[in-house]
Amino acid sequence: MNNVQLEQLLNEKLSPHLIKDYSPNGLQVEGAEQVKKIVTGVTASQALIDYAIKVGADALLVHHGYFWKGEPEPIRGMKGKRIRSLIKHDINLYGYHLPLDIHPELGNNVQLAKLLGIEIDGGLEGHPQSVAMFGHLPSPVSGHEFAQRIAKVLQRTPLHIAPEQSDKLISTVGWCTGGGQDFVELAASQGLDAFISGEISERTTYTAREMGIHYFSAGHHATERYGIKALGEWLAQEHGLEVEFVDIDNPV
Template sequence: MSVSLTALVMAADSLLSPQSFNDYCPNGLQVAGGSEVRRIVSGVTASQALIEAAIEAEADAIIVHHGYFWRGEDPCVVGMKRRRLALLLKHDISLIAYHLPLDAHPELGNNIQLAKKLGITVQGGLEPNNPRSVGNVGILSAPQAAQHFADHVAKVLGRRPLLELGHNRPIARIGWCTGGAQSYIDKAAALGLDAYLSGEVSEPTILAARELGITYIGAGHHATERYGVQALAAALATQFDLHHQFIDIDNPA
């Protein structure tokens, strides 16, 4: 089966409502390839390695979380950017990318999908008064020692997270936001949560954990954002009876 590129993008836009977000990049179709799509490859970031793997898989479209054309970047099509775009255009492959809309989606989003993987019951948003809150708050199935939960995260994600203890009590209520959302630890602490988990960590994150009395878990930007794009691409593939393959280009960051 196949679907028109226009219909595929319209369906994705309908699911994620990108117009509702003030994002750092354009969401939706970023590079137009052929007019018909039969095979989709999904991945976290539209790196050259992912594009090359998609070419090998004979994909018509690539769906990613991290695409191109970020706010403030050099707009010139040179070097790395030129090589990536040249590959897409040469092989008539479309690039479709969703950033914050994919993080926040209540069913397909990175945060919800990570919660399912880790066994966290979602209770609401990290910003209670914001209907488009990107981060979430939830509870574990039972209170547990921070190291025990960190071991669980390591087993599920396949990498050892950074653990900074902000206190000695068990973790019951936790906040999280995938990717580079370490600054949201302040929001989690203000809600009186036991722990906060994000992808990246920075120097102020550790100090905030210590001084605000909240345990921090840094589980990896790439590792925490592998699941939303898979869920989105799988949903679209099911809707239009397309072939879908997730390709994980590992990144330790």
């Protein structure tokens, strides 16, 4: 497939033009015109680039790409090495951030809900483009049981901040993969029993305790592996491309 045609295909699926984001979505670094093999992963780190070079990939497709708002503009140091590696080996880099978080079929939030057995009720902010969601469990569980479920699914023990009423059962859940910890206050104000995000801040602990909500920090990387993986599987199944998902270890 032509590299620009691949970008058009991805844009049609993910609709990045509808979302205000912190980085450009789409083809970020242009490489070979023809794309036959794609490596997917969470972040376009040097380790992922090196793997793509090793297996002769024509493209990298990631959730966390480059050129974030507020970052230094010069292409030097670590940033320069990464981009030189891509250009030298004629590898296209495609990045999709918020469009992949919120996609109703392939998105990180939807994929995490499937894995954890959460039935989706809607967007936490009250509209379909919300980057946080809410739903319910088929049957109530304790905070300890839900923490064990997260650990089993993500292969990573979550940090669990329990409310002052620590034996409060969990029936309703809000979540936002990645750095969505500040949605915990909105979730609590809407009466949800629990909230999940990837990252946690110092202030999150007090919010959860004082507002009576279970909070689970399950890891930025760990909660955002599944959208990019699902996107790659869609490309392989629907468009016949050779796609390999690579999970570069990241404990955060």
